[in-house]
Amino acid sequence: MSQNKSFYITTTLPYVNAEPHIGFAMELIHADIIARYKELCGFEVFFNTGTDEHGLKLYQKALGFGEDPQAYVDRYVTRFKELKDVLGLKEDLHFIRTTDSQHKKSAQNFWELCDKNGYIYKKLYKTKYCSGCELERLDHDLINGKCFLHPNLDIIFLEEENYFFKFSAFEKPLLDFYKNNPDFVIPNYRLNEIRVLIERGLEDFSISRLKEKMPWGIDVPGDDKHVMYVWFDALVNYISTIGWPDSMREFEKWWPVVQFAGKDQIRQQAAMWQAMLMAVGLPPSRQIVIHGFINYEGQKMAKSLGNVVSPQEVIAKYGLDALRYFIAREFNQFEDTDVSWDKLKIAYNANLANGLGNLVSRVMKLAETRLSQPVIVKSLIFDKELASFLDKFEIQKAMNYIWMEMGDLDALIQEKKPWESKDREVIADLVIRLAQIGFSLTPFMPETSAKILSAIKENKMPASLFPRKDA
Numbered sequence: 001m002s003q004n005k006s007f008y009i010t011t012t013l014p015y016v017n018a019e020p021h022i023g024f025a026m027e028l029i030h031a032d033i034i035a036r037y038k039e040l041c042g043f044e045v046f047f048n049t050g051t052d053e054h055g056l057k058l059y060q061k062a063l064g065f066g067e068d069p070q071a072y073v074d075r076y077v078t079r080f081k082e083l084k085d086v087l088g089l090k091e092d093l094h095f096i097r098t099t100d101s102q103h104k105k106s107a108q109n110f111w112e113l114c115d116k117n118g119y120i121y122k123k124l125y126k127t128k129y130c131s132g133c134e135l136e137r138l139d140h141d142l143i144n145g146k147c148f149l150h151p152n153l154d155i156i157f158l159e160e161e162n163y164f165f166k167f168s169a170f171e172k173p174l175l176d177f178y179k180n181n182p183d184f185v186i187p188n189y190r191l192n193e194i195r196v197l198i199e200r201g202l203e204d205f206s207i208s209r210l211k212e213k214m215p216w217g218i219d220v221p222g223d224d225k226h227v228m229y230v231w232f233d234a235l236v237n238y239i240s241t242i243g244w245p246d247s248m249r250e251f252e253k254w255w256p257v258v259q260f261a262g263k264d265q266i267r268q269q270a271a272m273w274q275a276m277l278m279a280v281g282l283p284p285s286r287q288i289v290i291h292g293f294i295n296y297e298g299q300k301m302a303k304s305l306g307n308v309v310s311p312q313e314v315i316a317k318y319g320l321d322a323l324r325y326f327i328a329r330e331f332n333q334f335e336d337t338d339v340s341w342d343k344l345k346i347a348y349n350a351n352l353a354n355g356l357g358n359l360v361s362r363v364m365k366l367a368e369t370r371l372s373q374p375v376i377v378k379s380l381i382f383d384k385e386l387a388s389f390l391d392k393f394e395i396q397k398a399m400n401y402i403w404m405e406m407g408d409l410d411a412l413i414q415e416k417k418p419w420e421s422k423d424r425e426v427i428a429d430l431v432i433r434l435a436q437i438g439f440s441l442t443p444f445m446p447e448t449s450a451k452i453l454s455a456i457k458e459n460k461m462p463a464s465l466f467p468r469k470d471a
């Protein structure tokens, strides 16, 4: 296939120690929808996810369990690998671990090139550090002496000689790049946030740790006293996963990437990582798509609050395609979403049981009883308007468009009253419109879409797609 018909999309790589939560499920499902859409448009797609397995936090957790860090991450990684089946993700999803030997080698090559280009130096490092974030914390990030995101963790005072990355050299190159690429971050008001941050000035950041204090990382090339800082290692996964630097043909086939990430990752993905790419002379990412957070009844989800909604629970209650529907349409794509079990139930009954499920039953019941043969549906493609949303990664708007089409089809049935007229042409037309809706749903709800299209092919009313839930 020609180069312009290849498409590379990735999620971020979560730390492997926590249960996969619904926020990450959202990131994966958003990326899966776009990957499936692109494939249906004729692109060859590389879809990447994986796990971030180094750093202080994981090292401390492993020590806490009295376990070797490698054994610890090996044990926990399976819960993330399982997500492919749990969430119904594309079969050919690529899963990278930052402990893979190929990744480690790639990260070391990256370091060497950065160093050769003059962007790495050594100096004394004194800082306050949050192991929860694996980030430095400035005084204004602290509340009562603790990280604002991790009030249960102690801030660590670090003082050691470290290697530094000359981030400050990239203020102007980054600002120029954003200026020339106003769509680089979606939604674009997030680009303003990062621009403001950079205009305040960038500081070089430490990219190594003394091995005698924290050995759980990739060895710094040429210095056996240091391992790499976890972010510097993990961000390189986006190029190591497509073969950089050993298979440059593969790399060039796929690069640049579209990255899906949460709103707490803008600085790392849109600035740090882009500066790192500039430092080694590689082209920047294609686009960064930033999603919001998911809260429960106005509160952050937390184990300690007992309000965590897991993707598995939602699936157990409503089914996989209902979860994919909630995420794609009922959750805000770019802003925070407030969920509750009540809201999910209401949305399920209104839009899946009474909405989509009911519409399919109505049309297919008419078809089954009034038509002697299946309606022949010509090959289907995405509506222009729907495609224009998905080309801009606007998943929620794309879903709203499909539900609008469903509303139009409902209205048409009311208007034509085919159960009275028994007009076969009208019924066949309804079936063709339903086929278009079934096809449009393919990237979002693959199972449901297949059921609708096969019901049309067999000219049979399917079993209820979304039975009403009263509990």
Ligand SMILES: [Zn+2]
Binding pocket: 130, 131, 132, 133, 134, 147, 148, 149, 150
């Ligand atoms: Zn923190």
